[in-house]
Amino acid sequence: xxxxxxxxxxGGVGKTTTTLHLGATLxxxxxxVLLIDFxxxxxxxxxxxxxxxxxxxxxxxxxxxxNFKISKKGNRGELYxxxxxxxxxxxxxxxxKKAIDxxxxxxxxxxxxxxxxxxxxxxxxxxxxxxxxxxSDFVLVPLLSDKYSIxxxxxxxPSIIRIKENYNDKLELLGIFLNIVMTNETSFSDYxxxxxxxxxxxxxxxxxxxxxxxxxKKAQELGKTIFEYDxxxxxxxxxxxxxKEIIKDLK
Numbered sequence: 001x002x003x004x005x006x007x008x009x010x011g012g013v014g015k016t017t018t019t020l021h022l023g024a025t026l027x028x029x030x031x032x033v034l035l036i037d038f039x040x041x042x043x044x045x046x047x048x049x050x051x052x053x054x055x056x057x058x059x060x061x062x063x064x065x066x067n068f069k070i071s072k073k074g075n076r077g078e079l080y081x082x083x084x085x086x087x088x089x090x091x092x093x094x095x096x097k098k099a100i101d102x103x104x105x106x107x108x109x110x111x112x113x114x115x116x117x118x119x120x121x122x123x124x125x126x127x128x129x130x131x132x133x134x135x136s137d138f139v140l141v142p143l144l145s146d147k148y149s150i151x152x153x154x155x156x157x158p159s160i161i162r163i164k165e166n167y168n169d170k171l172e173l174l175g176i177f178l179n180i181v182m183t184n185e186t187s188f189s190d191y192x193x194x195x196x197x198x199x200x201x202x203x204x205x206x207x208x209x210x211x212x213x214x215x216x217k218k219a220q221e222l223g224k225t226i227f228e229y230d231x232x233x234x235x236x237x238x239x240x241x242x243x244k245e246i247i248k249d250l251k
Contacts, residue, residue, distance in 0.1 A: 001100075001104055001108060001109055001110065001111070001112060002110070002111050002112070002137050002138065002250055003100060003111075003112045003114065003135055003136045003137050003138070004022075004111065004112070004113050004114065004136060004137065004138045004139070004140055004174065004250075005114045005116050005129075005132040005133055005135075005136040005138070005139050005140070006018050006019045006022070006113060006114065006115055006116060006140050006141075006142065007114075007116040007119050007129055007132065007133070007139060007140075007141060008118065008119065008141055008142060008143065008149075008152075008153070008156070009118055009119045009120070009121070009129075009152055009153075009155075009156045010118055010144075010148075010149060010152055011117075011118040012144070013142045013143060013144050013149065013179055013180075014142045014179040014180050014210070015039075015115055015116060015142055016039070016043045016044050016047065016115050017179075017216060017220075018140070018142050018179065018210075019035055019044060019113050019114075019115040020035065020044060020047060020048075020115075020225060021225060021226060021227075021235075021239045022113060022140075022239065022242065022243065023035045023079055023111070023113050024079060024225040024226075024227055024239075025227070025239055025240060025242075025243040026079075026110070026111050026243070027078050027079035028227065029243070030078070031078065031110040031111055032078035032080075032109045032110045032111070033078060033079050033080065033109060033110065033111045033112075033113065034070065034080045034081075034082060034107070034109045034111070034112045034113070035079070035080070035081045035082065035112075035113050035115065036058060036061075036082045036112060036113070036114045036115065037058060037081065037082060037083060037084030037115050038058060038084065038096070038114050038115055038116050038117065038128055038132055039084060039115055039116065039117040039128075040084065040085070040086055040087070040088070040117060040128075041084075041117070042083070042084035042085075042086065043115075044081065044084060044115045045081070045083045045084045047220055047223070048071065048081050048223060049223040050071050050081060050083050052083075052086070054069075054071070054083040055069055056068065056069035056070070056082075056083065057082070057083040057084060057085040058082055058083065058084055058085045058088060059085035059087070059088040060085075061082060061099045061103075062088060062090075062095050062096065062099055064098065064099060064102055066102070066106075068103065068106070068107060070082050070083075070107075071083065080109075090126050090127060090128050090130075090131050091126065092126070092131075093126045093130050093131050093134050093167060094131075094134055094135075094167075095131055096114075096131040096132060096134070096135040097131075097134050097135035097168075100112060100135050111250075114132045114135070114136065116128065116129050116132045117129065119132075119156070119159075121133075121156070121159035121160070121162075121163065122159075123162070130163060130167075133160065133163045133167075133168065133171060134163060134167045134168045135168075136168070136171060137170055137171065137172065138171070138172050138173070138174040138249070138250070139160060139171065139172070139173050139174060140174045140175060140177075140246070141153065141156075141173070141175070141176045141177070142177060142178075142179040142210075143176055143177065143178055143179060143195075144178070144179060144180060145178050145181060145185075145187060145188045145191040145192065146187070146191070147191075150191060150194065150195060150201075153176065153201065154198070154200070154201065157200060157201070160173065172249075173204050174246055174249055174250070175204055175205070175206040175245070175246060175249075176195070176201060176204045176205050176206065177205070177206040177208055177209055177210065177242065178191070178192060178195075178209040178210070179209070179210045180210065180212045181209045181210060181211050181212060182211075182212050183211060192205075192209070206242070206245055206246070207245060208238065208241045208242045208244075208245045209238070210235060210238045210239065210242065211234050211235065211238055213226070213233055213234050213235035213238075215229060215230050215233040215235060215236075216235050226239065227239075
């Protein structure tokens with residue numbers, strides 16, 4: 001079982017959409033995949049039309065209630081979703097790791113993807129983002145091509161390193177990729193080049209970027225993945241390429 005956190009300290013960078021579509025891609029490759037909605041906004045839960053009052057959610061999971069109830073998503077292959085919770089507390093940074101380790105005994109998924117909230121990673125505060133990283137094997141970071149996102153990521157990286165050094169020595173950065181990209185904007189190529197040349201971030205920048213595609217929104221409104229809505233769309237092609245680029249490291 002490989003556990004991947006999709007995380008960034010900023011909101012609005014497409015973490016939920018990435019979680020959903022990377023999970024769907026893996027399921028289409030005949031892998032069993034669990035998506036965990038770890039964001040209290042519960043956008044992943046809503047995106048799959050799972051009711052907010054679903055009888056088992058991530059709060060129950062953290063409490064180690066073993067009557068797991070997860071939602072299988074139709075004809076999407078072996079893709080399952082753990083519903084999010086509006087209110088849950090993280091008092092133990094190892095709580096999510098303990099829950100996932102307990103689940104392995106009965107539900108050994110190939111992949112677990114964690115849709116994280118905007119991450120607060122501070123030394124004296126145990127946040128959901130930190131608990132997710134402590135539980136993970138890999139980190140995947142979607143990023144917008146703007147100044148504030150890139151500056152924020154440079155500040156964010158030391159926190160990931162701190163968690164690796166102190167709490168989870170197996171944690172690896174799977175990659176950084178630009179998301180919701182408009183390729184006709186000159187700023188995109190400038191920022192891509194700038195990240196590539198950065199002395200720390202450059203080594204982790206993926207070649208794949210996800211182009212902005214109105215079909216993503218249309219698919220979400222229907223409770224579908226982009227592959228179900230339009231498998232030939234540019235976003236579907238981009239997510240397939242993202243899978244191809246990272247799968248060698250996931251193996």
